[in-house]
Amino acid sequence: MFIKNTWYVACSASEVSDKPFGRRICNEPIVFFRDAQDVIQALEDFCPHRGAPLSLGRVVDGRLVCGYHGLEMGCEGKTIAMPGQRVGGFPPIKKYAVTERHGFIWVWPGDAQAADLTQMPQLEWADNPAWAYGGGMYHVACDYRLMVDNLMDLTHETYVHATSIGQPEIDETPCVTKIDGDHVTTSRFMNGIEAPPFWKMALRGNNLPDDQLVDRWQICHFTPPSHIMIEVGVALAGNGGYDAPDDKKAYSVVVDFLTPETETSMWYFWGMARRFNVGDAALTDAIREGQGKIFSEDLQMLESQQRNLLRMPQRKLLSLNIDAGGVQSRRVIDRYLALEPAN
């Protein structure tokens, strides 16, 4: 059961070039390709002729051609042509609403007629020259909601990411969770602390000293279906913290788009948008490398947790204070799931 009438990141825009690209999303196999006008299109990845994946085919003059027997599929899911055949009676395949924005391909796995571009997330940092962005993608063998829990409760940083962004002050500082409609926010502010290694690197990246006390903040924003933007950063202590001027802090947004693949696997699009030293490509690379290493540390934990839960489905888990962000986010997910048509 998935929220299908919503926008998910399917892939980065560069993954769909002159070849079709297949990916399973919300348990639906989908093929993405660019039409003659270079506009992204998405269809069921299933040739109506013999069931071959259309993603193994090719794109010829903007038409999707099956790689098995040359059936030409139109952008609406109706077969256009096939060598030596009349195709009028061929059953259509599902067309998906899809769009390209902010360097990503976004797909609406539900009813294409209901797709609503106004529901796309607003991303201040995207296509904005005042920001720099770098990121990557991981396949993770867990229910995407375990990743929601993970990202809406950063106390795990102290344990899972002890050598990079974890520090005991995270544990010692309570977080505050607020709900505003579908928007769940969990915040933590730590003042007058030592910056952990990742943030020392970021301070240097903004030409700031890394040996002074800092104020640190983490503000996790969940919006449905499973987009999580985390405002993170450190400011030299005594300059206003989160509100400090840009030349006294390193301010970033951790970008997390979680896209379900199956009930127990997901595509994890992660990245960091920063508002300092944006022209420094080497810094972008260094941050991506550091963040990629940090997020890979979560994978073993989440996949092991998933296996444990599958083995012991009867066990109840606890929902503690620190879990409030995940608990509230799951309530939003549940509300949207209830709105989905029965499959």
Add this chain to the structure above:
Amino acid sequence: MFIKNTWYVACSASEVSDKPFGRRICNEPIVFFRDAQDVIQALEDFCPHRGAPLSLGRVVDGRLVCGYHGLEMGCEGKTIAMPGQRVGGFPPIKKYAVTERHGFIWVWPGDAQAADLTQMPQLEWADNPAWAYGGGMYHVACDYRLMVDNLMDLTHETYVHATSIGQPEIDETPCVTKIDGDHVTTSRFMNGIEAPPFWKMALRGNNLPDDQLVDRWQICHFTPPSHIMIEVGVALAGNGGYDAPDDKKAYSVVVDFLTPETETSMWYFWGMARRFNVGDAALTDAIREGQGKIFSEDLQMLESQQRNLLRMPQRKLLSLNIDAGGVQSRRVIDRYLALEPAN
């Protein structure tokens, strides 16, 4: 559900030497070995003592000896001897009818009493000095009937094998399917065309020019259970095409023996018998290499198709004009399946 009362290729004759050889065919684990007279024998691959695979054992003076505790199994499936034991009451294991012919080991997975050597396929090219043969074997994770479809409809060559044997004229030339009892034939004749790369190589192999227009033919012959012989070739244009004299053409038979392993996997014995320049071993090798590469291109497509069909079992596929060869062949298969005793 398989046609079991029929002959399948189990392996090449050289695969069964002085050691027993195990292979699962029609979901039955079978051990092959040579008796004291070097005659091939086949039995259930299951020691009646403790269930060990007899194929892990050895052959001693033509007797099959279990590799676990030394039980000696006779060619009829009755235990002959076992160290320190009386074996009279041991339950027999299944004996399979098996024979060696044309460089292959053939097995009849059904009732050995019903095995009928007159039902063995007649292979004009086999053991015939006027022909040369080379081939290989692939394990393919798909229902063998998907391979039947594939081989009885060569329009896929244009798409799957675009760089070797595919060419647009295949698509442009309708094929004709005929049924003669259990024998299904699908033919296509293309005249006055350019030879594709594989056939240019074959023309050179027969000391013919490769830069002239040719007539090309493809005549697919299906016979049950799943043997497909495809007459293929090209003749220099204007010499009678298929009926041209041997020194004006390159004439071959693509040999395809499809042997089911499980419901969704198969052993694919492929090869090419040719009637030109038969003494040229280097040409045999070149053809085998080219053909092996071509057939490997089918594997990804067929295995992906199989996965798609397993995910969407409710989907109906289309049976088009080009599919007539496969459709008719599957009808023959279904007739034989109906004759099988219920398991």
Add this chain to the structure above:
Amino acid sequence: MFIKNTWYVACSASEVSDKPFGRRICNEPIVFFRDAQDVIQALEDFCPHRGAPLSLGRVVDGRLVCGYHGLEMGCEGKTIAMPGQRVGGFPPIKKYAVTERHGFIWVWPGDAQAADLTQMPQLEWADNPAWAYGGGMYHVACDYRLMVDNLMDLTHETYVHATSIGQPEIDETPCVTKIDGDHVTTSRFMNGIEAPPFWKMALRGNNLPDDQLVDRWQICHFTPPSHIMIEVGVALAGNGGYDAPDDKKAYSVVVDFLTPETETSMWYFWGMARRFNVGDAALTDAIREGQGKIFSEDLQMLESQQRNLLRMPQRKLLSLNIDAGGVQSRRVIDRYLALEPAN
């Protein structure tokens, strides 16, 4: 269905150092760690907070700390602390009885209250300076009872281990099986034979000639749940065989602790304790290497046998004279299984 109210070897003592160690035993995921007094402890490998495996965590001052959010688990399975949380109401996890003895960690997967140290096997050779010990561990994908059969019937040595410890005299010499309560013994004595290669090596290791006839013995001792000690050795012929003085023989005990992982997989702790030339570490290494190679030969056979049995569950196996040791041992196992509480 397993005998859970009994002691199994969980791992070697050295596998649990300063980090927690996870292993599935009798289908139960268990985490092992050392407390502040360096005493071994064992708990369910499942954090009561979110289900993460505690074995991915760390040990801090003898407390087991979850690697996800820092929950501190006490040795009794009650949560001690968690940053920023009151933990009084947290549900407990299962505590296992566990002890360290003879270089191994032993666990009682059943009811910890019922754990009875007097039921630990008595091992004459352990912690005894008159003996030397070397061994290893294999994971084997088979029901542990197939290994019981294997070890309580050494006629397989002639076939599976033909180049090391097998010899035809094993087949030619009947074995005798005796039952004494829960203790099953199968013995075979072969006099005036040539020593096979492994034992020639052992004779040289005890500074004895390797080119004389020997008396050889094999005395397999099964005790529940699945511990098998096999007295093995050779004496120079004419010196009393098994009862020969130590300087005329090479006497060892093959040590086999079989620990079920799942219904069709097991942990196999194997080794050899010897009572000759005990100070020769190079000899210990040579024996371990030889024995490891011999036991690896069993793996392919047992795993293939297991696969065959899973494919053909309806087949009855035979219980022959040579199988008496295994048959009687399985009867003991069945008696203990009947005493287990229903799950």
